[in-house]
Amino acid sequence: MLRIYAILTGQSAGVISSVFRIILMPLSWVYGLAMMARNYFYDRKILTSLNLDCGVISVGNIVAGGTGKTPIVIWLAKHFRNSGYRVAIILRGYKRKAKSETGIVSDGTKTLLSPEESGDEAFMIALELPEIPVLVSKNRYKAGIEAIRKWKTQVIILDDGFQHQQLKRDLDIVVIDSTRPFGNGQMLPAGILREPKRSLQRVDLLLLTHTNSISNLSQIRSKIETIAGQKTIFESQYHPTKLYKLGDPQDLSLESLKNQRILLVCGIGNPRTFVHTVEGYQPSHLELMAFSDHYQYRRKDILRIQRRASIMKADIIVTTQKDEQKLRLYADQLLILVLAIEVRFLPEHGRSIKDMLNLYARTCLPL
Incomplete structure (x- = not known):
């Protein structure tokens, strides 16, 4: 899995990597043409976006895989809630076991769906933000109508909404992982780009994540500015906030x-950012078992983890909050710690983004 990831993100060179990409390039051309045609139809109003009677903020990305969207969504939701606005969050609910088209993960007072019915990210957000409604649906417009009807929602935050142009948004935010902004530069499936890089020209705000993990940040910024034009770019980092045992909320x-x-x-x-975060605490030895994104762990995976931990004589097994609920079933078989993180902006960037969001709220949000 890590080998394929390294090829798609441009971290792996050599003959095998080149052959792999060449084989997949025809599919990437077809996919790229389809995305360009779709964007053209929306740009020319041949396809139209639907409007909701509230503010809509999209937080998305231009590549497949993790860029750090979810912590940004949580940060934005807290900002607007603390500013006195009624907020709801809508996700697609990737890999959830759907019983209905729209699922209410949380109504802002209690959690209503299981992790399997919600999807891992939606359930994690619901636990992190117990006072904010969280919904999952492939049809974000219908979910938005539901949120307005039930809670008189003033601002909806779309998690992974950049490609979902069926719903009109007032503020389009794209999150870019500064450690691998565009992967190897190719479209899916030969690379990780979900649409052409020039699509960044339609965004309102760019957020760079993991900026403390690279040494050439100014070059990355310059490259993005060349592609996106004169867009506002903010820099952010992810910092651990707590460590606790799986199934036990007491902080360690x-x-x-x-x-x-x-x-x-x-x-x-992007498992390498997880590695970088833990490396900051100077472990004596560190190894990674990386599964595919949104992986559903099974009994045989737990046995593999136990064997790997035994072979390397591990003192501690550590996982992410995203994986927490899917591993919770095996808490009695596996002593594992969960590392929680949050997004932090540089002081001057934090003030600027809050000023921008407050201006947006005064001019765009319903009372």
């Missing part, structure tokens, strides 16, 4: 990671 010291032999287990889009 983050310093307990220091000088330990650690096995990392995750099914996220």
